[in-house]
Amino acid sequence: MKNYLKFLAAAVIVFASCDNDKSETIEVSKTTIGKHIERLASDDFMGRKPFTKGEVITVNYLKDEFEKLGLLPGNGDSFYQDVPMVEITGTPSENMVIAGKKGTFNLKALKDFVATTNKVEEHVSLKNSELVFAGYGIVAPEYGWNDYEGIDWKGKTAVVLINDPGFKSGDSTLFKGNEMTYYGRWTYKYEEAARQGAAGLIIIHDTEPASYGWNVIESGWSGARLIIESDAPQLNVESWISGESAAKMFDASTMKGKDYKKMAREKGFKPVPLALNVSVDIKNKIKKDVSKNVVAMIPGTDRKDEYIIYSAHWDHFGIGKPIDGDSIYNGAVDNASGTAGLLAIAEAFKKGKAPKRSIVFMAVTGEEQGLLGSAYYAAYPIFNPKKTVANINIDALDSPGKMKDLTITGFGQSEMDEYAEEAALQQNRYIIPDPVAEKGYFFRSDHFNFAKIGIPALYASGSYEGFDKSIEEIKAYNAFYEHNKYHQPSDEYDAATTELSGVQLDLQLFFNVGSKLANEDYFPKWYDGSEFKAARE
Structure with missing residues (x-):
């Protein structure tokens, strides 16, 4: 806790000394975010479980939306990577x-x-x-x-x-x-x-x-x-x-x-x-069958064989045990939010100048069953891991408003922390390590499988202190979600009551980080002492 407080104080000092010179940037659309969360978390998608009709609806929707934005197939001439699994x-x-x-x-x-x-x-x-x-x-x-x-x-x-x-x-x-x-x-x-x-x-x-x-x-x-x-x-x-x-x-x-x-x-x-x-x-x-990762890309202009991968899992639990009469596990926060984020960030990139490096958008399957889609990708990567600059993973974005913090899960692992800090300061925010590192979130989402093959990964969100909500209020908000909605049918989307300003702020930061990476020639490094450094080297 002492180290955490020291870091927080240092972050505030850096923020205070910042001249707040915010570069002009393309905006990630809150309207787009809400539209896609609402669709992906609707009962029509039947809880988005792999090997069900819900999967077919989901992967077709994602493919169609990426195509509408003008993205290219990410796996040769296909938007899909087959992931053979057993149910x-x-x-x-x-x-x-x-x-x-x-x-x-x-x-x-x-x-x-x-x-x-x-x-x-x-x-x-x-x-x-x-x-x-x-x-x-x-x-x-x-x-x-x-x-x-x-x-x-x-x-x-x-x-x-x-x-x-x-x-x-x-x-x-x-x-x-x-x-x-x-x-x-x-x-x-x-x-x-x-x-x-x-x-x-x-x-x-x-x-x-x-x-x-x-x-x-x-x-x-x-x-x-x-x-x-x-x-x-x-x-x-x-x-x-x-x-x-x-x-x-x-x-x-x-x-x-x-x-x-x-x-x-x-x-x-x-x-x-x-x-x-x-x-x-x-x-x-x-039952043996094939699920699908959905992969779309924007080719780079100068270094198209170098890649930044945005990832989010599209799957949830489908139709299961009824709770309070509801059996559809809609997964609005987990992870229609992240999947919608992929589409919103892709839309933002298409609004601007083509990036120098290639940008990949990967909606992976089977995360809820043990990070299966990303594990399969790590074993059979489409893009050379040595040429993959970084992974930015988006999972379960939720907040009652704009957040002052950017909490980094796995803080201290790689130079991606520094990219995140620069982008956070431009938003008048500070970064902190995960204050509940005992919950092991670093091992509970798809960035972990990218890290295991040496790709520096950023997994973060605003989740500690709001601009208009206190630390205690945010703690209560998070506890309510964890106890009443997490992995339950009640994780639903209501356009009239869901606040998306915090989600939009996080996605804007992820876009800004990816845009910087996409237009430079530097490869972020793992810090000394990281267990993932050897895989990169």
Whole structure:
């Protein structure tokens, strides 16, 4: 917090000394933004889920709109990049059965647990699989950490905590302190358990370190799921259980009365057999199909083989579990806002002089299922990553008005921070690092996959302090969205009540940053110490 306040003070000083010489710029249209959010978030698009009629409507709409603006196909003569995926509609057994010397008890599907699989098989199960508490489920040699050490994991199921040991530890040297590392993400935990040879993994849900409630688990881990087939090891069962269910489990185990959270945070922790077994079945319907990334471009005039990529995911959750009588997950903020932003920024570029470098607009699929569309692009890039100057990712823009701040997720990673700061100062704004870095947002949107192949990425938005709203008011606004709309059918668009001035300001900044990059010959660099620098070099 001290470092954060020092940085904030420095930003304000820089702002105060700025002569406010604002260069003339083309305006990103608020009308265009609103028009496209309203269409993309309408019931007609059926929640924009891949492999549904909603996908067909969405990708056709985006292709048509890019064509109307005069953009060219971004993948040869096509506006699409095919992304082969597998849809697994899993139906878990009604009960997850936990058995031990003290007896047997059942956890109820959705209420107490969710269970899925990435195995492309019609039936998977855990049958009396031994449960072992594996702390945070992390193997991190650079931190001298191995939660799986000393056990043959074949046939066993690991039980782990969400996030990483640094969270709320009060120790800034433990991992990255309160800032979540990739080791804290649920995706990593399933990957690592599979590498260790386990049969299953159960993540214990806890709202604060997860940064979302059990309702998000219910909606996000039920119904059809999408994956990209891989030769990597896979678990039979990937599961979450509620905190209340975990307490019941530990009370019946060898860990009764022990502070398992404190134990897991201690360096040198070793896995603990719980003297319990778990059984659960999943029956799967499997469908193999092809989803699509939508790719459009404006060719550069001088250096057309150098690229700036704007990205946003077009997908959401489609039609799912009804909440308050509504089953369409419209995803207005997440991420009709970002997808509309691509179209509005593309329109702004077409109003001006053609850029010297090529500008690519990429609406990717499958973000809600694990960043699948961008992961596929990273594995099979259309444009040479070494010639890709930068990525500007747009995801879930929302604010009650114009924001003073530009909060940068992943601040301190690359020189993209400096481009963002220059553009922010031109708008009389300041930049800050993500004040809730413990939520791991850097790993939760598509810029992460561009970063992994060495492309410096900017992921930012105004989300901390408004010009007309206090920090506390913005905090309450964000909390309301997170608790009442995030990944729920209530994330809808109302043209009469939705305030777009803050969204427009952010998109204008992204346009300004991209325009500067597109008309110079410099390649932004990763800072020393960034884990992504090696991939670039």
